[in-house]
Amino acid sequence: MNDAYRAMSVFEQALDLQPAARADFLDAECAGNNALRKEIEALLRADVASTDFLAQPLTGNTDRSGERLGSYRLLQLIGSGGMGSVYRAERADGAYSKPVAIKLLLYDAGDLRTRFALEQRILGALSHAHIASLLDVGNDQNGAPYLVMEYVEGAPITVYAKQHALDVRTQLQLFLKILDAVQTAHSQLVVHRDIKPSNVLVDTHGEPKLLDFGIAKLVGDSVPSTTRTGLGPLTPEYASPEQVRGEPLGTASDIYSLGVLLYELVTGARPYRITDTRPSAIERVVCETDPPRPSTQMQTRQLGGSARDLDAVILKALAKQSTRRYASCATFAEDLRRWLDGEEVLARQPPWSERTTRILRRYKLAVSVATAATLALLLGSVFALWQAHEASIARDRAERINVFLQDMLGATDHGNLGRNAKLGDILDSARRNADHVLVNDPPTRIATELTLAKTYVTLGDLDNAREAAQSALTLAEQNNLDEAALETRIVLGYILAHRGDFTEAETVLVSARAQALKTGTPRQRGDSAAQLGFLETRRDNAAAAQRWLETALEETPTELIESRAAAMNDLAVVQDSREDYAGALLTIRQGVALLRDAFPLGHPLLAQSLGNLATVLDDSGDHAAASAQYDEALKMKIELLGENHFSVVSTLSTLTWRSVQQKDTTAALGYGARAWAAAKTLSSDNPQISYAAITYAQALMQANRPREALPLAETALKMRKAKLPPDDIYLINTESVLGLVQAQAGDVAAGEALARSAYERQLAKLGEKHVLTVAAKQRVDQVVGLRMPVPKT
Secondary structure, rough: HHHHHHHHHHHHHOOOOHHHHHHHHHHHHOOOOOHHHHHHHHHHHHHHOOOOOOOOOOOOOOOOOEEOOOEEEEEEEEEEEEEEEEEEEEEEEOOOOEEEEEEEEEOOOHHHHHHHHHHHHHHHOOOOOEEEEEEEEOOOOOOOOEEEEEOOEEHHHHHHHOOOOOOHHHHHHHHHHHHHHHHHHHHHHHOOOOOOOOEEEEOOOEEEEEEEOOOEEEEEOOOOOEEOOEEEEEEHOOOOOOHOOOOOOOHHHHHHHHHHHHHHHHOOOOOOOOOOOHHHHHHHHHHOOOOOHHHHHOOOOOOOOOOHHHHHHHHOOOOOOOOHOOOOOOHHHHHHHHHHHOOOOHHHHOOOHHHHHHHHHOOOOOHHHHHHHEEEEEHHHHHHHOOOOHHHHHHHHHHHHHHHHHHHHHOOOOHHHHOOOOOOHHHHHHHHHHHHHHHOOHHHHHHHHHHHHHHHHHOHHHHHHHHHEEEHHHHHHHHOOOHHOOOOHHHHHHHHHHHHHHHHHHHHHHHEEEEHHHOOHHHHHHHHHHHHHHHHHHHOOOHHHHHHHHHHHOOOOOOOOOHHHHHHHHHHHHHHHHOOOOHHHHHHHHHHHHHHOOOOOOHHHHHHHHHHHHHHHHHHOOOHHHHHHHHHHHHHHHHHHOOOOOOHHHHHHHHHHHHHHHOOOOHHHHHHHHHHHHOOOOOOOOHHHHHHHHHHHHHHHHHOOHHHHHHHHHHHHHHHHHOOOOOOOHHHHHHHHHHHHHHHOHHHHHHHHHHEEEEEEEHHHOOOOOOOHHHHHHHHHHHHHOOOOOOOO
């Protein structure tokens, strides 16, 4: 490290210290190098004199040390910035012997008061051993608010590590505690936004504490972003690329800042050198400059592990694109623990998107956008195997599955499949080959079958999905692989419920639930409850569905964002069906916020959740907002999955029905035709076919085209009779629609009989006020009107 870089590195660390502590720090760092010390002191003086908006703290009120605030006495000013001042204080009445930290609002401006109240709200919601806790709140004699917080006497984590000569492994153990603290904040939808050494102090017991949520935000809140608030200026070296560009921030921004902190912790230097604090210059450095590999900056080669793997972990956290970083602090911590345990880290795996792209190039004339999304999910499912088994076994198995699937999907010559083979054909070929290639490796074959089953589901091919999942379960049971059997039952139960095979789904899922409670992981317990909730939702048993889904949210670990968001999505649907619109909106918006933060470029589950948010908004009467959400959901689904996907069919069918209700016949016909055209490409048992058929039939009826509507309504009824019990309300509703269609097509007697029967059954089951009962009664009235003679004029 050259002298200039060394001077800048020490200068930047000195900035994080209080002025009184800098002399001792420079004594230790400069160690007799007077030239180095003079240069650093000159930089510090220049920093104080600077008027740059990123470097100059706002001047505050006079020192209030000695003043009494309620039960507390201010002892010493320990920090001041644009939003407030912090004092070491004590209880004046002696009721609490430990010192506390009191944060005061400097200016009673509306925006600062709002942000101060938000900090109080955030701190009050967080409880963690490594987050400085909120003890009390109050108002001074002028009515200005103050916060009483845990006082942490210690040093910034980077300074502590140097003072105690911590080795890399000990540094990582310390850092893991902060990751856990930030994960807790993220699980409460709190983004810190200012993680840096001065906000991570290590106390006299060697325990780290995360401080200063002064510029934190809640995911989804509309708190304006700022470049400086809290107790000091925003430190650009710790800001994420999206933060310096002024873009909306999510939890990925904190993960980036944690990556910078870890880089500095293990190397003693920050990854970037910023000497020009103009915004454009900062953006250029942070967004366009790649940092040196951490191992090249370390002062020691005694790491106690692979330098290349540790580089990979840190640089993954520092990825310029937020989607390439760790998905959560939990996964970041998990990879660090792998390194500590001597295992290969996930950060070293080649990016799945790159592998997928290489495969897709060989099918660029034949593979659709839907296929691209499916392949990405397929390879991602293999990746998930790392978490499903004991680590060393899982690594070998995951690699074997990956090689097998890529050999099948990426082969240069598919022989009999031909140049324009569909992905479904390729997956069928992969299944046949798995029977031979993996015949002596049941665990790997089971995992492969499960991966293929999930992929068939994304294609809407529920027949092959069921077959693959059933094959996996049979193998697991034959080989007494209990853990694999549990995982397979959960997947199979979902597929069966999705198909409408409710009795069989219940048998499988009840068995899975019992096993999950006995020997399963927290994720498996949550998944088993969620799938039972999904089953009850499909059976229109709202009360039971809500109980299961609430259980799933209680049991699913907070770091499993997709699982929690999926449960929130399903729970909101149930709450909406029970007309709990406020509860449904709260639940679905929480799920949407989690997914937007985790997948800023979009995700199929996010698109599905947006569609359900639109439905709840519609049902609650906010039709304008619903329209905007429907548009976003449909656009995202088509971009990710392609037009001919069952999830797209579902949204198009919903929009068809919605347009019918709004008497917008032109829009209804447009959506209906698109939905039906896409539905005809799905596997023959996909329930979205009947949904598309019945909604398009209603659009055609509204357009006075009953003869075109008749075969669609008949198709819908035939499919639903094959899957649903006779008393299912949606089956009865389909009969009601068909009765009206038959009548308008000319067979009034048959239509009236069917429509009346459907109405009487809905009335008995749902009561006269239910929306489906009301609709059935209206259809009976319409049919009766068809047989009445037209009055003469």
